[in-house]
Amino acid sequence: MFFTYLRRELRRRRKAALVVASGLALGIxxxxxxxxxxxxxxxxxxxVLQSLYGLGTDMTVTKAATPPGEGDTNRRRFEFDAKGDTDAEQSSDRVMVQGLQTLASSTVTEVGDQDGVAEAVGGLSLTVLKVNGEFKPGEFTPPEGGGRTGQGGTGGGEVRGGGAAFDVNSYTVFGTDVAAPALGPLTSSKITTGRTFQSTETDxxxxxxxxxxxxEKSLAVGKTVTISGTKFSIVGVATADSGDSAANLYVPLKKAQTLADSKDKVTTVYVKAADSQQIAGVKSAIQKNIPDTTVTTSADLAGTVSGSLSTASDLATTVGKWLSIAVLIAAFLVAGLLTSSAVSRRVREFGTLKALGWKSGRVTRQVVGEALVNGLLGGALGIALGLGGAYLVTAISPTLTAQLGSTGGGGGGLAGGGPMGGGGPGRQTASKALDIALTAPVSVATIGMAVGLAVAGGLIAGGFGGWRASRLRPADALRRVE
Incomplete structure (x- = not known):
């Protein structure tokens, strides 16, 4: 009887039901x-953060760089042999640790032993400055009149031309722990050609x-690249997921330490927490137990992201959230008022039903049932509209720019570009811009929330109408009988 009457009433009041459902649908x-x-x-x-840290990395441990002092051996210095054929091309590589401050490899073990740390691996970030070119001797022009220079001569004459022409090239190298491939910047890249490192290739x-x-350099799998006199065979080509890699070249950590004359040294420790909810506590423990280190978490780096991505994120989380709440409240109120108004127009109907023996609770349940069906209908329409809107955003894929600034600490895995500094992890004053295509994924939780809102809207509207219907008396129907 309940469902039969419900179906008939909804069919008889299709327009009113559609108006209530449409209001709820827009809000949902x-x-x-x-x-x-x-x-x-x-x-x-x-x-953006994965392009700096690597997939699965929760935080990094670094050591802040100190300004180079007088006589610092890490200053850029190039020496060329002037003997022999002066027309021959001269070349020299300068391999430098980015940030100039390193941590002992034992620090990786210390970090890994801290409570709440699931895994820790070390990495060494290097910049290679390559200078190559040649010296050209000048040509001596004798003095006019054929006089001789030097002892007993008349002097005169001059050297013309000559000089030096050198090209400076800079690129970045990252030493990665091949025995622990689950952490570090290389995990944010996908091997598109060849293979990644094998655990046996430590040296x-x-x-x-x-x-x-x-x-850019016409490199491919099978070719070789020379770093400071050592030839490396290219075994793989990696493409960064974000479009911007952490380094130009990746080599085994031990080999990178040899190149930079930094045996048992690392610049960055990549850390994965056992529980993502305890990252702040793990950070505090590392800073307390391992002095002179800087711990940077994803949350710290997120605060340095600016540009249109940050602006749009703020807009979505603040204006969008409050706008959604306001529209939902308005939709619920309108649905409730419309349902209550519909009950007022059905005074004679409900009064007659009560005169026929319907209890107030039965009348209330009837009104709430109709409102709940309207809410579910509005939820279905709202889900369809919401999915369409999300699909449209994904199809358009507006491009947002993320500008990454410095954390001001020890680098914390920041990567950036520069004519001399390159873009490896651990750079302190680095910054870079990334273009990210925005998508709008709809999760099961979001659909569940929409269904919940639909039910809540129906119950709220039914509550308004049911309260009004419960107060009706049979005498009200008799007064309006003509």
Whole structure:
């Protein structure tokens, strides 16, 4: 009887039901779109941070660089042999540790032993400055009149031409722990050609090259690249997920330490926490137990992200959230008022039903049932509209720019570009811009939230109408009988 009467009443009042459902649908659709866009913002920011840290990395441990003092052996210095054929090309590499401050390899073990740390691996970030060119001797022009220079001569004459022409090239190299491939910047890249490192290649002269650098320098799997006199065989080409790699070349950590004359040294310790909810506590423990280190978490780096990604994220999380709440409240109120108004127009109907023996509770349940069906209908329409809006955002894929600034600490895995500094992890004053395509993924949780809102809207509207219907008396119907 209940469902039969419910079906008949909804069919008889299709327009009113559609108006209530449409109001709820708009509010629910807006919530779905805002939630999916916010989720897309979070994913975009994760991509930005992964380009600095590497997939699965929760924090990094570094040591702040100190200004180089007088007589510092780490200053850039190039020496060329002037003997022999002066027309021959001269070449010299200068391999430098980025940031100039290193940590002992034992620090990796110390960090790994801290409570809450699931895994820790070390990495060494290097910059290679390559200078090559040649000296050209000048030509001596004798004095006019054929006089001789030197002892007993008339003097005169001059040297013309000559000089030196040298080219300076800079690129970055990252020493990665091949025995622990789950952490570090290389995990944010995908091997597109060849292979990654093997666990047995701890001291092998092999390298993985970034795809953009490989294209620029015409490098490929099977070719070799020379770093400070050592030839490395290229075994793989990697493409960064975010479009910007952490380094131009990746080599085994032990080999990188040899190149930089930094035996048992690392610049960055990449840390994965056992529990993502305890990252702040792990950070505090590391800073307390391992002095003179700087710990940088994903949250710290997220605060340095600016540009349109940050602006859009703030807009989605603040304006979008409050706008959704305001629209939902308005939709619920309108649905409730419309349902209550519909009950007022059905005074004679409900009064007659009560006169026929319907209890107030039965009348209330009837009104709430109709409102709940309207809410579910509005939820279905809202989910359809929300999915359409999210699909439209993903199809358009607006490009957002993420500008990454310095953390001001020890680098914390920041990567950046520069004519001399390159873009490896651990750089202190680095900054870079990334273009991220925005998507709007809709999760099962978002759909569940939409269904919950639909039910809540129906119950709220039914509550208004049911309260009004419960107060009706049979005498009210008799007064309006004509």
């Amino acid at each position: 659709a807006l919530v779905i779109v805002v939630s999916s866009v916010s989720s897309g913002m979070s994913q975009a920011q994760d991509k 092998a002269a092999v390298a993985v090259v970034d795809s953009a650098y490989a294209k």
